[in-house]
Amino acid sequence: xxxxxxxxxxxxxxxxxxxxxxxxxxxxxxxxxxxxxxxxxxxxxxxxxxxxxxxxxxxxxxxxxxxxxxxxxxxxxxxxxxxxxxxxxxxxxxxxxxxxxxxxxxxxxxxxxxxxxxxxxxxxxxxxxxxxxxxxxxxxxxxxxxxxxxxxxxxxxxxxxxxxxxxxxxxxxxxxxxxxxxxxxxxxxxxxxxxxxxxxxxxxxxxxxxxxxxxxxxxxxxxxxxxxxxxxxxxxxxxxxxxxxxxxxxxxxxxxxxxxxxxxxxxxxxxxxxxxxxxxxxxxxxxxxxxxxxxxxxxxxxxxxxxxxxxxxxxxxxxxxxxxxxxxxxxxxxxxxxxxxxxxxxxxxxxxxxxxxxxxxxxxxxxxxxxxxxxxxxxxxxxxxxxxxxxxxxxxxxxxxxxxxxxxxxxxxxxxxxxxxxxxxxxxxxxxxxxxxxxxxxxxxxxxxxxxxxxxxxxxxxxxxxxxxxxxxxxxxxxxxxxxxxxxxxxxxxxxxxxxxxxxxxxxxxxxxxxxxxxxxxxxxxxxxxxxxxxxxxxxxxxxxxxxxxxxxxxxxxxxxxxxxxxxxxxxxxxxxxxxxxxxxxxxxxxxxxxxxxxxxxxxxxxxxxxxxxxxxxxxxxxxxxxxxxxxxxxxxxxxxxxxxxxxxxxxxxxxx
Numbered sequence: 001x002x003x004x005x006x007x008x009x010x011x012x013x014x015x016x017x018x019x020x021x022x023x024x025x026x027x028x029x030x031x032x033x034x035x036x037x038x039x040x041x042x043x044x045x046x047x048x049x050x051x052x053x054x055x056x057x058x059x060x061x062x063x064x065x066x067x068x069x070x071x072x073x074x075x076x077x078x079x080x081x082x083x084x085x086x087x088x089x090x091x092x093x094x095x096x097x098x099x100x101x102x103x104x105x106x107x108x109x110x111x112x113x114x115x116x117x118x119x120x121x122x123x124x125x126x127x128x129x130x131x132x133x134x135x136x137x138x139x140x141x142x143x144x145x146x147x148x149x150x151x152x153x154x155x156x157x158x159x160x161x162x163x164x165x166x167x168x169x170x171x172x173x174x175x176x177x178x179x180x181x182x183x184x185x186x187x188x189x190x191x192x193x194x195x196x197x198x199x200x201x202x203x204x205x206x207x208x209x210x211x212x213x214x215x216x217x218x219x220x221x222x223x224x225x226x227x228x229x230x231x232x233x234x235x236x237x238x239x240x241x242x243x244x245x246x247x248x249x250x251x252x253x254x255x256x257x258x259x260x261x262x263x264x265x266x267x268x269x270x271x272x273x274x275x276x277x278x279x280x281x282x283x284x285x286x287x288x289x290x291x292x293x294x295x296x297x298x299x300x301x302x303x304x305x306x307x308x309x310x311x312x313x314x315x316x317x318x319x320x321x322x323x324x325x326x327x328x329x330x331x332x333x334x335x336x337x338x339x340x341x342x343x344x345x346x347x348x349x350x351x352x353x354x355x356x357x358x359x360x361x362x363x364x365x366x367x368x369x370x371x372x373x374x375x376x377x378x379x380x381x382x383x384x385x386x387x388x389x390x391x392x393x394x395x396x397x398x399x400x401x402x403x404x405x406x407x408x409x410x411x412x413x414x415x416x417x418x419x420x421x422x423x424x425x426x427x428x429x430x431x432x433x434x435x436x437x438x439x440x441x442x443x444x445x446x447x448x449x450x451x452x453x454x455x456x457x458x459x460x461x462x463x464x465x466x467x468x469x470x471x472x473x474x475x476x477x478x479x480x481x482x483x484x485x486x487x488x489x490x491x492x493x494x495x496x497x498x499x500x501x502x503x504x505x506x507x508x509x510x511x512x513x514x515x516x517x518x519x520x521x522x523x524x525x526x527x528x529x530x531x532x533x534x535x536x537x538x539x540x541x542x543x544x545x546x547x548x549x550x551x552x553x554x555x556x557x558x559x560x561x562x563x564x565x566x567x568x569x570x571x572x573x574x575x576x577x578x579x580x581x582x583x584x585x586x587x588x589x590x591x592x593x594x595x596x597x598x599x600x601x602x603x604x605x606x607x608x609x610x611x612x613x614x615x616x617x618x619x620x621x622x623x624x625x626x627x628x629x630x631x632x633x634x635x636x637x638x639x640x641x642x643x644x645x646x647x648x649x650x651x652x653x654x655x656x657x
Contacts, residue, residue, distance in 0.1 A: 036467025135272030151182025
């Protein structure tokens, strides 16, 4: 057996597998809202009444019990804090958009709720809701949250107040991690198999659930830290809410493979004596998603097809653009499916009761996405660019007056850009943008044209003092691209971002602005490099090996591999899988079986050993010593391959690039 000297090639954190970092103690230099920001807050809502009681009554309807305190993991670290965001009470402070403050007040209602006869929800235990449906022998769990710790806490809380019942069914409505990551907190694989518990999901669920973050996990993780404000203080000048829910839990993520796939457009299924009628809605809010009727209970589970906020057609953490037209059409179909329901319950936020209110809620959600789609297409055909359309399109008064169409999560400006991207891509058809200068080079020339950095900062300061924060930030971005160490530009840009964050109705916009301001002042937060790896270990074990090999191929340094022809093989002793890898034309290919020419070396190992190696949790020597890895053939060939794999940066610069 030969040993191998190489460094870990990949890091594979999921975008929601984020543990909040702890900054060194520094002085709080955050600013208050300026007079211009206060004026914008006062004028932001017009005639809308943020204290209208109907939504607050709905958000608290059916409350059985309220949790408090914290959920901790096995190491004693805080995974979830029920009380961290309870400061969102009373009137909005000047540092928070009053409409976003209203949404925060509605979301800050953690508890166990009875939705309908035989249906309960655990809300405020995570970003999403965990739904319980009474079956003949136990509870059917719908969407077990993001982490094992929060899911287990939610189920324990339900048992405390409703009596102990087993889990008799598990339903994943869609392929986003905040709806399946806590599966092992409510049901173990051994228990599911021993008792024959059905695990139900839409067709394509496992492929989408495990693939979304593997290729671009490091980039998504970095961006998600901005989107969800994971490094920000929890206060009125930091995180107040996340639009869809309070916040994102930071614990251990897992998954259970489905035993029943819903692979038809409409499919009926009996789960523990409860009649479900599932409807697939792929490519709406998630690539694999379904909603369902409960005909005998006169209830409709809408998953995330509709929400108590305008949703994203493009999400700031990064993902494939969603199809607004298909989404609208799916909602139109759901209106018919829910026509006999007395309640529509959601997997984020609070339910909607009563026929008239259900019809209004679902119709306006349908028409919001369709309006944004149609008006964007109309203006594209009129020759406008995405940026111009983002400034031009506003919802009509009938839709803008609906709280659930407001931009607490998604926004009109970004959604119309997403529609434009969906159809026409990034190019705006202007010849000057066919081959523009790279940002840093362009910034240097703009700063020189402005008369130097001092002159540009002075112009930005004048804009800031006039309350023109967007223009100030635009000017300062050029200054910092040209010189990332310009202290005056950093300070003024942080102040500009702060004011834009305070005025943002969208929680992700607020979090992005305020995280940007914080990083300009303090630098990127130091993060525990091992936490995301251990947190997602259960999830990664269910990820097919070819997905990791795709990620490996995408980390190949092409220029350094130019002209090289190299073939190696992988043999997984536990999975009974063989894969051939070869470099040809500076591309790393892989396929099941063997490479197209004889492999110079074969790496023999288990899948857990492979994951530990790729994640940097163990060296080849350590694995070899433990008997989990051996090399057959030329070890130098494997060294050569691994040396060509770039390790992704975890904390690449965002503010100064």
